[in-house]
Amino acid sequence: MKQLTDLLSTRCQSLDTSGIRKIFEMATTLTDPINLSIGQPHFDVPEPVKQAAIDAIQAGHNGYTRTQGIGQLHEVIAARLKKELDWDLDRDGLGVLVTSGTSGGLILSFMTFTEAGDEAIIPDPYFVIYPAGCSMSGAQAVYCDTYPDFRMTAERLEPLITERTKFVLLNSPGNPTGIVLTSEELHDIVDLCNDRGVLLISDEIYDEFTYPDGREDGHFPTPAQFTRDMLLLRGFSKSYGMTGWRMGYAVGPRDIVNAMAKMQQYSFVCAPSMVQWAGITALNTDITSFVAEYDSKRRMVLDAFKGVAEIVEPKGAFYAFVKVPEHLGMTGTEFVKSAIERNVLVIPGSAFSRRDTHIRISYATTDEKLREGLDVLVNLMKRGT
Numbered sequence: 001m002k003q004l005t006d007l008l009s010t011r012c013q014s015l016d017t018s019g020i021r022k023i024f025e026m027a028t029t030l031t032d033p034i035n036l037s038i039g040q041p042h043f044d045v046p047e048p049v050k051q052a053a054i055d056a057i058q059a060g061h062n063g064y065t066r067t068q069g070i071g072q073l074h075e076v077i078a079a080r081l082k083k084e085l086d087w088d089l090d091r092d093g094l095g096v097l098v099t100s101g102t103s104g105g106l107i108l109s110f111m112t113f114t115e116a117g118d119e120a121i122i123p124d125p126y127f128v129i130y131p132a133g134c135s136m137s138g139a140q141a142v143y144c145d146t147y148p149d150f151r152m153t154a155e156r157l158e159p160l161i162t163e164r165t166k167f168v169l170l171n172s173p174g175n176p177t178g179i180v181l182t183s184e185e186l187h188d189i190v191d192l193c194n195d196r197g198v199l200l201i202s203d204e205i206y207d208e209f210t211y212p213d214g215r216e217d218g219h220f221p222t223p224a225q226f227t228r229d230m231l232l233l234r235g236f237s238k239s240y241g242m243t244g245w246r247m248g249y250a251v252g253p254r255d256i257v258n259a260m261a262k263m264q265q266y267s268f269v270c271a272p273s274m275v276q277w278a279g280i281t282a283l284n285t286d287i288t289s290f291v292a293e294y295d296s297k298r299r300m301v302l303d304a305f306k307g308v309a310e311i312v313e314p315k316g317a318f319y320a321f322v323k324v325p326e327h328l329g330m331t332g333t334e335f336v337k338s339a340i341e342r343n344v345l346v347i348p349g350s351a352f353s354r355r356d357t358h359i360r361i362s363y364a365t366t367d368e369k370l371r372e373g374l375d376v377l378v379n380l381m382k383r384g385t
């Protein structure tokens with residue numbers, strides 16, 4: 001008899017279960033692991049933001065909203081863009097689309113711009129949705145190998161652009177490396193994309209988590225300083241601990257954003273309504289103390305691995321991408337297995353890359369857990385030295 005799974009599309013079958021999930025399955029045997037694998041802040045949603053969502057539900061904001069998102073949230077986003085980048089939505093012909101998470105913005109980008117025969121350039125290492133988005137849309141993922149310093153520069157991108165390239169997907173601060181590109185590097189990428197007629201998409205979900213040494217004159221470096229002909233994807237998940245609330249936004253030339261809104265109309269419909277109302281409060285919430293806390297955790301990680309393992313200093317996000325010392329003769333996956341045997345959960349680089357030479361540590365946890373976990377990892381790395 002025919003199995004229902006025989007009916008699965010090749011698109012679906014071509015997707016590998018995310019490497020992260022595989023590790024979580026391996027870890028189900030652990031009772032109280034030291035978890036350095038989570039891609040979300042360890043702080044809860046700020047109280048006023050929670051209250052705003054509760055108030056919105058009580059006030060009856062429970063129906064569909066406009067596909068592009070409620071006007072009140074657009075106004076706050078517009079004010080932020082004006083202040084940060086001097087982007088003026090009306091003057092500059094820009095549009096905003098409130099999405100279901102930054103993931104929603106990414107999937108809509110893939111669906112709006114790419115199909116079979118197209119190419120999309122993504123970094124390697126990458127955030128897991130980037131190659132999956134290519135598979136789902138039928139596009140060919142063209143990997144920009146950024147080892148060993150993890151900088152996706154114009155020089156590395158230039159030879160990869162072809163007639164078929166639709167967009168370059170940039171992620172700074174980056175997951176899984178925490179690398180922050182400089183304004184100069186970003187300017188070169190903007191020039192390259194403009195010259196070659198490809199869209200630049202900038203996934204800036206970690207914008208707020210840019211530490212002082214990654215900032216320039218106090219500002220987070222973004223390609224949006226140099227052009228408005230690009231697509232900016234931002235989110236609420238990381239900055240306000242709202243990962244389960246599913247909201248982000250896309251900003252770019254109005255025609256492009258309208259095209260994405262059309263795709264949203266027939267898929268996600270709109271971002272959750274009460275979350276949109278709470279988003280207004282979120283964007284007015286100061287999270288500098290959280291960021292300062294994560295900066296000190298970052299220092300803990302860097303200090304722990306000094307002289308033990310190669311690590312390119314992360315200047316943003318809350319991850320460190322650490323090379324498994326060569327003397328161990330282990331792949332990232334093998335190292336992670338031995339860490340799990342010692343009750344510490346981290347993710348192998350292979351979940352984010354075609355290589356399996358590193359591990360990703362998330363330091364979004366308490367200092368105590370981080371210290372314990374780092375001790376285990378460092379001891380494992382020192383074996384045989």
Ligand code: PMP
Pocket residue numbers: 039100101102103104127171174175203205235236237243246247248
């Ligand atoms: N982009 C990057 C680089 C990420 O790390 C994540 C979450 N891990 C996302 C996008 C998606 O975030 P969300 O959909 O929760 O906004």
